[in-house]
Amino acid sequence: MRRIIVLLAFVCCPAAAQIVPGHRLPEGPEHPVRDREIHIERYRADLKFDLAREEISGKATIALSSMRTGLSEVALDAAGLDVTGATASGSPAKFQVDRKARAVRITLRRPLGAGEKTTIGVTWSVHPKTGMYFSDAKKGLAALSAAVKTLVGAS
Numbered sequence: 001m002r003r004i005i006v007l008l009a010f011v012c013c014p015a016a017a018q019i020v021p022g023h024r025l026p027e028g029p030e031h032p033v034r035d036r037e038i039h040i041e042r043y044r045a046d047l048k049f050d051l052a053r054e055e056i057s058g059k060a061t062i063a064l065s066s067m068r069t070g071l072s073e074v075a076l077d078a079a080g081l082d083v084t085g086a087t088a089s090g091s092p093a094k095f096q097v098d099r100k101a102r103a104v105r106i107t108l109r110r111p112l113g114a115g116e117k118t119t120i121g122v123t124w125s126v127h128p129k130t131g132m133y134f135s136d137a138k139k140g141l142a143a144l145s146a147a148v149k150t151l152v153g154a155s
Contacts, residue, residue, distance in 0.1 A: 037071055038064045041117070056132075057125035064120065066112035074120055078104040085123035093120070 042063040049056055064074070079102040086095035086106045094107040106120050 036067055038074055039067055040064050053127075055125055055127050057123075059121055059123045061119060061121045063117065065117045066114055069114045070111045071108065072111040073105050073107050075101075075103045075105045076122065078102060078122075078124070080129065081124040081126050083122060083124045085121075087119075087121035089118050089120075095122075 040062055044061040045058055046061075047056060047058040060076075062076075078097060081104070083095060083097050083104045086093045086104070088106060088108045091109065093109070096105045097103075098105060104122060106122070108118065108120075112118060
């Protein structure tokens with residue numbers, strides 16, 4: 001009887017079912033699971049916010065190790081980013097932005113063996129269109145001040 005109840009819970013309650021990576025999510029298209037070529041050991045992001053231009057720029061420095069022999073380039077997600085430079089092992093590196101794949105491919109100085117470590121860097125900028133919005137700080141502070149005065153009953 002207990003087995004029947006558990007079986008019914010999985011059949012009747014879709015939330016009880018596990019979503020396996022790479023399978024269709026309820027509201028979106030299918031996303032295949034990518035093969036991992038690198039293991040990221042450390043990620044550092046140095047960011048600069050330019051409120052006047054509504055721009056974020058920065059440099060990402062990534063310490064990684066190769067998960068296969070003969071790794072000669074690293075592909076990173078770069079959706080919407082304007083990539084202006086790349087480094088591999090501290091030296092300037094060739095890079096190619098693939099807008100269709102929404103990625104940047106960085107050529108390493110030499111192919112890495114499995115388990116070998118290196119550091120890559122990517123310099124970029126972006127004018128965010130989703131997920132982050134800029135607002136006029138003075139107007140925001142004035143609105144906040146007015147709201148606080150209203151809440152506490154001050155004049």
